[in-house]
Amino acid sequence: MATTFEAVAEIISETSDIPLDEITPEKNAFTDLGIDSLDFLDIAFAIDKNFGIKIPLEKWTEELNENKASVDEYFILSKLCDRIDELIAAKDA
Amino acid sequence: MLLEYFQMIDVVEDLDPDNGRIIARADVPMESTVFEGHFPGSPLVPGVLLIETMAQASGFMLLARMKFEKMPFLANVTSAKMRTFVEPGEVLRVEAELEHDGSGFAATKARISRDGKKICDSKLMFRIMPFPNATLKNNMLERFSQISHSSTE
Numbered sequence: 001m002a003t004t005f006e007a008v009a010e011i012i013s014e015t016s017d018i019p020l021d022e023i024t025p026e027k028n029a030f031t032d033l034g035i036d037s038l039d040f041l042d043i044a045f046a047i048d049k050n051f052g053i054k055i056p057l058e059k060w061t062e063e064l065n066e067n068k069a070s071v072d073e074y075f076i077l078s079k080l081c082d083r084i085d086e087l088i089a090a091k092d093a
Numbered sequence: 094m095l096l097e098y099f100q101m102i103d104v105v106e107d108l109d110p111d112n113g114r115i116i117a118r119a120d121v122p123m124e125s126t127v128f129e130g131h132f133p134g135s136p137l138v139p140g141v142l143l144i145e146t147m148a149q150a151s152g153f154m155l156l157a158r159m160k161f162e163k164m165p166f167l168a169n170v171t172s173a174k175m176r177t178f179v180e181p182g183e184v185l186r187v188e189a190e191l192e193h194d195g196s197g198f199a200a201t202k203a204r205i206s207r208d209g210k211k212i213c214d215s216k217l218m219f220r221i222m223p224f225p226n227a228t229l230k231n232n233m234l235e236r237f238s239q240i241s242h243s244s245t246e
Contacts, residue, residue, distance in 0.1 A: 038168060038169065041168060041169065041195075041198045041218060041220070042169065042171075042218070044195055044196075044198065045193055045195060045198065045200055045218065048193060048195055049193065054194075054195060054196055055195070055196060056196050057195065057196040057197040057198070058196045058197040058221075059196070061197065
């Protein structure tokens with residue numbers, strides 16, 4: 001069974017046409033991989049469907065706009081995967 | 094349909110916001126300046142306006158679902174297939190259903206048919222954002238009221 005990171009990397013590669021070997025856990029989806037907010041909607045859609053969760057993009061965006069969080073906190077891929085695992089755990093609890 | 098004003102939906106025939114479904118009617122006008130260019134001597138509704146029609150049906154469903162608290166803006170035409178031509182005077186059935194209710198976005202599937210025959214279908218994605226101003230919100234509410242009440246007149 002694929003890890004969360006492997007599944008997310010596959011989704012990013014397919015939706016954004018980025019070679020799989022360029023997608024590594026320490027990369028920031030926006031600043032390192034060049035994904036824009038529209039592409040990220042596709043990624044969020046695919047992640048939501050794949051894991052049966054709802055990534056709280058509105059809340060995250062609000063926190064970023066209010067400087068309550070940094071882009072790295074949510075969009076470095078290892079941290080994004082941690083958030084996804086938290087959402088999966090909360091769903092299954 | 095008032096093609097020049099992008100008023101694509103004429104009547105909301107059935108709406109189930111909780112389950113994310115809408116069925117609407119769009120009456121293609123006999124005349125429009127759009128037909129003068131598309132195409133001279135062979136008037137056809139442009140495919141982009143059929144996509145817009147499917148987007149508007151999706152949009153009204155989403156607006157109703159969100160109780161007009163936010164506005165869906167078309168962000169992505171994930172896929173669209175135009176299967177046959179649409180000519181002046183035709184009556185179209187427009188259906189849309191919610192495929193995914195995300196956070197700050199929504200995905201729908203929509204289709205248009207005529208007399209049971211499939212004309213086009215699409216997968217669409219919308220950004221869900223605050224209304225930029227009260228004018229747009231009021232206009233959406235007014236337009237929705239007009240097309241919702243048309244079915245009972």
